[in-house]
Amino acid sequence: MNLNIEFYASLMKYLPPGKSRFRREVKVDDDITLSRLISQFHISEAEAHLVLVNGHFVNCGEDRAQRKLTEGDTVSIWPPVAGG
Amino acid sequence: MxxxxxxxxxxxxxxxxxxxxxxxxxxxxxxxxxxxxxxxxxxxxxxxxxxxxxxxxxxxxxxxxxxxxxxxxxxxxxxxxxxxxxxxxxxxxxxxxxxxxxxxxxxxxxxxxxxxxxxxxxxxxxxxxxxxxxxxxxxxxxxxxxxxxxxxxxxxxxxxxxxxxxxxxxxxxxxxxxxxxxxxxxxxxxxxxxxxxxxxxxxGTQGIGNVDDAEAFASATNDGKAVLAENAVTGQGLPAYGTQVLMNVINGVGGLPARNMRDVGFEGAEHISAEAMAEPRKSDGKPNLTTNGACFGCTIACGRISTVDPTHFSVKDKPQYQGSSGGLEYEAAWSLGADTGIDDLDAITYVNFLCNEDGMDPISYGATVAAAMEMFEDGVITTKETGGIELRFGDAKAFVALTEQFVSGGAFSADLGMGSKRLTEKYGKPDLSMTVKGQEFPAYDPRGIQGIGLNYATSNRGACHLRGYTIASEVLGIPVKTELNDTDGKAELVKAFQDATALVDSAGLCIFTTFAWGMDNIAPQIDAACEGDWSVENCLETGERIWNMERLFNEAAGFTADDDKLPKRLLEEAIKHGPTKGQVSRLGEMLPKYYEARGWTADGKIPDETRQRLSL
CATH class of the missing domain: 3.60.9.10 (Aldehyde ferredoxin oxidoreductase, N-terminal domain)
Structure with a gap:
């Protein structure tokens, strides 16, 4: 199935080649979980600090391991960042 | 000393x-x-x-x-x-x-x-x-x-x-x-x-002496620096990307206001983000971000030093603005960018330079311009008022011209200088002012993120994220993640952030240390430097005392619970799309709990027992 991935800030280095700044459409296994997707792109658990699926947070650990992704989902990932 | x-x-x-x-x-x-x-x-x-x-x-x-x-x-x-x-x-x-x-x-x-x-x-x-x-x-x-x-x-x-x-x-x-x-x-x-x-x-040439316990102070400050260096946010994230890294985060979670908070979510956010600032541009191969910078004694160095593309229309014939200077921080990038609907990074960097050069708050300036833009698009004001400028959302050239006109005291500057509350009242549209106590909002929408709305409403200096930055918890998961759209527990969360911030702001430290430090890192540094008891408990009580003292000043100035409110737009106009679609601020659910958590009366007054407890 096809998913949209968005890797931001220092995680942009894990994006496959492409034109967009931090967005790619990728083909993945149909039954992929969120944690498997993250590890598939070599992002460590510590680096995947903020993870959104379609704009909604998914906590680290079990929630990500259980979370099945579906066709067309957008997964956005940030390392530990802050501002204000 | x-x-x-x-x-x-x-x-x-x-x-x-x-x-x-x-x-x-x-x-x-x-x-x-x-x-x-x-x-x-x-x-x-x-x-x-x-x-x-x-x-x-x-x-x-x-x-x-x-x-x-x-x-x-x-x-x-x-x-x-x-x-x-x-x-x-x-x-x-x-x-x-x-x-x-x-x-x-x-x-x-x-x-x-x-x-x-x-x-x-x-x-x-x-x-x-x-x-x-x-x-x-x-x-x-x-x-x-x-x-x-x-x-x-x-x-x-x-x-x-x-x-x-x-x-x-x-x-x-x-x-x-x-x-x-x-x-x-x-x-x-x-x-x-x-x-x-x-x-x-x-x-000054007298240096620092008289630290109460110099050895303990050296130890406590060294420990603190190690914590900042080892923390991924203060050791890596902030120096590399600065506060501007939030532009895509807040947009992504459905909390980025746009166009005078008429919208939530800005389609141009990525073009004015930290990631965009770091990209080499076509004209000279250099990025907008020249380097990061640190204030005195800072081991985080989140500051941005930027240059505008020398071929950009805003500085093309102005060599004095082609050098590097203080660049965009997140709040300014939001107010000058998303809130005005402008996604031209060079234009808003230049306007930010002008804000620095002539000394004005870019948050209030951008938000006031945004209110004026909405009134212009609604036909409430015209080019007659603006000095001939077509003041529409998203028009970078108009914004640059307006700002140059404003800093030199030209047409429309007296109106814009009032701030959005007085400006919108003057033209009969007070509901278009996105303010609390007359001060403009920063870059987080209280409809998408509930706790920050309570913080804005109760902030002693008017709408301000830096009185109690609950975004740390609600979005960034620091120190623990709370849900954006929950109101449960937000009263206590806001109080805790407000009190801790009041203490940090009274110590001489930067609030950004608290992305890594807790009060157990801060109190030993104060305790070693200063005579008296500066335990964690006393530091927290001092913060609470300061918050209440400020509130008493405002009460004597004539403020009441009626001023702890948000604009109607944020309470009634639901977010139209994105992950927070359908949400409004539920301030009414949180405010009574906040007063209770503070030991105040139901109408927001500070009773005698709370004053006595805090030695006020």
Whole structure:
């Protein structure tokens, strides 16, 4: 199935080649979980600090391991960042 | 010295500068900077006074850790009654000015009265004198800084000054120090201008001594620096990407307001983000971001130094703006960008330069322009009012022209200088002002993120993220993640952030340390530097005391629970699309719980038992 991935800030280095700044459409296994997707792109658990699926947070650990992704989902990932 | 135990009192009406001892009884209750200066203001100023009259006072105050080896220990604050809000104002700045003031041997400077003619204060260690600033009046903040340095021929001298917008009566004028650091919010620069005080120039050579327990202090500050270095946010994220990394985060979670908060979610966010700032541009292969920068003693270095593309229309024929200068921070990028609907990174970087050069708060300026844009698009104002400018959302050229017109006092500048509350009231559209207590919102929408709305509504200086940055928890998961759209527990969360922030702002430290530090990292540094008990418990109680004291000032100024509110738009107009679609702020669910958590009455008053508990 096809998913949209968005890797931001220092995680942009894990994006496959492409034109967009931090967005790619990728083909993945149909039954992929969120944690498997993250590890598939070599992002460590510590680096995947903020993870959104379609704009909604998914906590680290079990929630990500259980979370099945579906066709067309957008997964956005940030390392530990802050501002204000 | 932690405290120098000395205050410089400058009577601008009489032209006198006198030294007096710091009230150490108050210092033990209010620590320094924000807390201690607010105590002095509360004792010496009638809260009902005209903020721009001679009866108001303006205090520049350091904290006991300002100028020390503590990481980020370079902060100072300006405390006064604010003209934008009529509430207590406290604007905090970094750079190097605060540490220099401490090196000169002063905990704070209290300015009172009003000078007949423009003056600047020159402080060289113990010596302080007022000098004529008639040659400086009418100059920008940058030109003033340059001129004072040229006069005194001392590159180590630090200057805090106002630009032309303050002189022109803009109610959200800032005090600029070290060229691009600002005591930015609530119009503290306007108060400075009302006193005919153009600048404060300081040179100190006395260094720091008298730390209560030097060995313990070295140990505690070293421990603190190790925590900052090892933490992924303060050790890597902030220095690399700065605060601007939030642009895509907040947009991604459905909390980024756009176009005067008419919308939530900005399609151009990525073009004005930290990631965009780091990208090489086509014209010269250089990125907008030149380097990061640090304030005095800071081991985080989140500051942005930027250049505008020299071929961009905004600076093409203006070589003076083609060099590097203070770049976009997140809040300014939001107000000048998303809130005006403009996604032109170079244009908003240039406008931010102008905000620094002429000393105005970019949050309030951008948000006021956004309100004006909405009124223009609605036909409420026309080119007749704007000096011929078609003031539409998303028009970068119009925004640049408007800002150049504004800083030089041209058409529409008196209207824009009022801030959005007075501006929208003038044109009969008060509901279009996105403010609390008259101060404009920063870059987080209370419909998408519930706790920050409660913080805005109850902030003692009007809408402000930095009074209680619940975004740390609600979005960033620091110290623990709470749900954006939950209201449960947000009253206690807001109170905890507000009280802790009041303490940090009174110490001389930067609030960004709290992305890594808890009070158990901060209290030992204060405790080692200062005499008295500065345990974690006492630090937290001190923060709570300061918050309540500020509230009492506002109460005496005439504020009530009716001022703890949000604009109707945020309570009634639901978010139209994105992950937070359908949401409004549920302030009404949180506010009674907040009053209860604070030990206040149901109508937001501070009862006697709470005053007694906090020694107020």
């Amino acid at each position: 932690s405290w120098t135990r000395k205050i410089l009192r400058v009577d601008l009406s009489k032209g006198s500068c006198k030294s007096e001892p710091l009230n150490m009884e108050w210092a033990k209750l209010y620590l320094g900077q924000r807390g201690l200066a607010s105590k002095y203001l509360s004792e010496e100023v009638d809260p009902k006074c005209d903020a721009l009259g001679p009866d108001n006072k303006m205090i520049m105050a350091t904290g006991p850790l300002t100028g020390t080896m503590a990481s980020t220990g370079g902060r100072y604050s300006v405390i006064t009654k604010g003209p934008l809000t009529g509430a207590i104002a406290c604007s905090n700045s970094g750079g190097f000015f605060g540490a220099e003031l401490k090196y000169a041997g002063w905990d704070m400077i209290i300015f009172e009265g009003k000078s007949d003619k423009p003056v600047y204060l020159l402080v060289q260690d113990d010596k302080a004198e007022l000098r004529s600033a008639e040659h400086l009046w009418g100059k920008t903040a940058w030109a003033t800084d340059d001129s004072i340095h040229a006069t005194h021929q001392d590159p180590q001298m630090r200057v805090a000054c106002i630009g032309r917008t303050a002189e022109n009566g803009c109610l959200y004028a800032a005090i600029m120090n070290d060229r691009h650091r600002a005591a930015g919010r609530s119009g503290v620069g306007t108060v400075m201008a009302s006193k005919n005080l153009k600048a404060v120039a300081v040179r």
